[in-house]
Amino acid sequence: MNKTISINLGGFFFHIDEDAYQKLSRYFDAVKRSLAPDGREEIMKDIESRIAELFQERIKNDKQVIGLIEIDAVIGIMGQPEDYKIDDEKTSYQSNTSTSSSSNYYYPSKRLFRDKENGMLGGVMAGLGHYLGIDALWLRIIMVILFFGFGTGLFVYIVLWVLVPEAITTTQKLEMRGEPINISNIERKVKEGIDDISSKISNIDHQKIASTAKSGAEKIGSTFEEIFKTIFKIFAIFVGAIIVLVASFSLLGFIITGIVMMFSSTMPDNYILNNIQTPIGLETPLWVQGILVILVFGIPFFFLLLLGLKLLVNNLKSIGNIATYTLIALWVIALGIAISLGINEATQMAYEGKVVQKEEIILTPNDTLNIKFKNNDFYSKNSYHETDFKLTQDENKNEIIYSNNVTIEIMETDEMVPYIQVEKLARGKSAAEANKRAEKIKYGYKIEGNTLILDNYLISAIENKFRGQEVALYLYLPKGTLFKTNKNFDHFDRSDNDFFNLHYSSSDYIYRVDKEKVKCLNCPLSENEYGDIENNEMVNDSTSTIIYDENGVLIKKEIKEVKEEVQNVKIEIDTKKETKTK
Template sequence: MNKTVNINIGGLFFHIDEDAFQKLSRYFDAIKRSLSNSSGKEEIMKDIEMRVAELLTEKQKSDKHVINLKDVDEVIVVMGQPEDYRIDDDATEAKTDFNYTNRRKKLYRDKDNGLIGGVCTGLGHYFGIDAVWIKILFLILAFTSFGLLAYIILWIATPKAVTTSEKLEMTGEPVTISNIEKKVREEFDSVSNKIKNANYDEMGNQVKYGAERAANGLGDVIMRVFGAFAKVLGVFVLLFSSFALLGVLIASVILIFSSTLPANTILNNITTPIGLETPLWIQGVLFLIALGIPLFFLIILGLKILVTNLKSIGNIAKYSLLAIWIIAVGVLVSLGINEATQRAFEGKSVKKEVLNLLPNDTLHIKFVSNDFFSKNVSEYREFMFTQDSTKKEVIYSNQISFEIKSTDKPQAYLQIEKLADGKSFSEANQRAEKINYGFKMVGNQLILDNYLLTNIENKYRDQKVELYLYLPKGTLFVADETVQNYDESDNEFFNLHYSSDKYTYRVEETQVKCLDCPKDENEYNDVPNGIQTEDINVTEENDSVKTVSVKINGKEVINTKSGKKSKLTISPDGVVIKSE
């Protein structure tokens, strides 16, 4: 049975068995001898004793725990052997420093400063770069299996820096008295304060001590997890704000130099939030300031999350940028209000054009484009600043809508409504009247322009043309395939069938009916008795033509004289609508 001894180390009392006490005493004596010719020996020894006391405190499982040889051996492994502290004289120290310049760093994991396993921090020490860049690299590679696998392999294969000498080798510092003292002080400052301020009476309570250690351990784990999450968040903030700032910069440069672009390309493809009342180069500058400055501060925030000791840009720069941003936002708000007032009222100009259409004619409707502005009738442009054939600057737009409606009047007519916005009704009406729109009637064909024009001095204020074709009851018409691009008729009244542009429609009192659409496509294709066509053969007798009459349900539907074979299309009420 070994005797126990009560000793005081670093201000703390411990129960230690005699063998462990002797080994610990020899350990301290050996360290003192290795520092016998060094200045600051007492201060270094004091720090070493405090560190040993802190490590022995962690070994205590209760207030009755006795320090044994195993505990002392484990402490010595952490603290290092006396040879780690031995430097005989100044000459030896100088020699050590000289020889160290030819020594290479050793790769260790820096668990003390690392977030998870200390791999990135150890690599940072080894390669002499900030560990945050290595962490960013691993986060980027984490999206692939290689990054995670590489980190796990390094974690397993790389030893952890435990002793003082290993920590010095990890950072590439020479093992000198000054460096040992510096390293010991760095590790013991917080421990020293904790020990000096500790309540030693309470440390004897095993339950409370165990609870405190568990809580501290859990808190440490939580802080590390949230710390790692914060680093990941910082990377995403940094990447997002950087790419967004690059996009804002490119867009702003395009706006600023838009006047030098060929054919005002920027004007033909975008509509800015504050309209075209303000020159585009001014909009570009304001856009860059209003969005660029907040994104710049987000980049700074992301860097601060990743680099804890990042230097500030200074209060003068911060407040200057803030003032510039406030001014830019204020100007943008003012311009936005001005833009809203420019479009506060809608004006209208209405014109009716009677169509010379005979009662038995079938009206053919189509839209056409202007080859000078567009070769494709289906191409759509909300607006475009361009020149006409006379080199006059104009605004070109395809904002055209078309509707078919029924009328009680005996003659078909086209109602053209031109609309535009303005800051007053008077200005809006004047701008609407200055819209140029054309159409023409050729025989039984209604040819409509698919575009409008207005002079550039009228400014773009949502100019558009709405066409309303009023047709009397019984009117037959055919809609060209181009009509589907502009038709906005109420489907309950006129349902345009896109499967063919050869179908014939007839205007009824409440709706337009398709007369020759397939039954599976149109429920209103309802010729009586299922009769749609009849072949009529007429023969000549003695150079005279035989008169033929065709009747459906006792009602005569045709009386014709012909010497040819005819194909008739008959409407539901027995009227011939097509004769071929």
């Protein structure tokens, strides 16, 4: 049974057993003895911070105890002290580096930091140049172009300045350049800093004026930096809260939608087809679409949620590279599958097929054509145009597609006889398939004397699937034709209002086809919005009135003559009364 010790390493607390603690202490002592006196304390702090980071990557929870296995792994990454003794001269460093090439290096991925040592203001472009492997000068040129050309350069720079941390420690500076983080590089980096400071001190007399100016510029830059940091910290918290709120509700919504779709796949086909619509169609199983919804939409909002939390919480722990790359890979795969299914669905509707049927309507002179839409009570008790597609059964219990996707348009013709043109339309992945599917649409109508009776629905066999089936009716009427519509006509009418403006307030109105538009013969003047009401005589004329019979024939009766006759009859009655009294 080993004794457990709690230690503070690099600002973090760890539980470590006694054997591992003794080995780690001996390792630190050996490293310290191998270092030169100049910068020794700073190097040791950086080494401790780096080892603390490596420990954090290896422990799964705060209660885990660090043992000899973890110590050996970390020492394997950092290297033995005797392998990394470097001299002040560059050639000696290169020699020692080559002889230790067999050592166990740890190459971390690059991290984005601000490089204020090589920066002009906040070190944003210098740090971004290290991360992208591009000279910072080109990035500065691009930023200037964005600033003057599009006005976004300053905003982008300030946002990066606030969000990207500065590379302060030696470990962060090595991570910024993507260099191995071991004792050799840490010591070299610290010595380079010390040499740079020594060089500046030796040349202080020659650079006094430049240093003073730079110091003033740095103070101004630091002041602006603190101001911008304060402002954008508040702004970042506000934006982070909004992002967390939106991302949380969106992620929850997509997860619930996906789960509902997965469980809905067990429902009957007719319920699914009649109540559920998806962008990629219902030929793909619903449980597959549910998984795709969660992956394609849920993963981006999950990362957006992490971004919002990162803006709110400074020390938010990362989910790890393995989880990140796994989620990205799943998202790419799911997106590819969804796009391929969407393309396949689009190809199913690529071509339009059409079947046309034409029939003349024989009317006697001065006859009025009655246009009626008829409903089939077996399929629907509602006669209105509101059911696009529905899977149901016919009288023989055969599954069929039922739809109210029927439209009618009143049009003018130069022919002497009116006629109706029935166009059955459908879509398919080829023209031949679309035409074949259009031919299988069943639609009924009949002409009885001066009455045109039209079905307000179409049906098709279920094997034809939902492929945009519809029926478009075109009623061609010669000039002077009189017609009237029933109360359901307005639900299916798609006529051009400039030519035929249906007055749906009553089904008793009679219309006449004129040269440029259809006129209403007995509509009230209060509905004369489009100027399509016949107005040859004023209805409120004190001497006349207008009456149309059932065939639309105008009858004019003089009110003045009736009044005179009434007065004459009254005089005659009064005279008879006086005579009888006498």
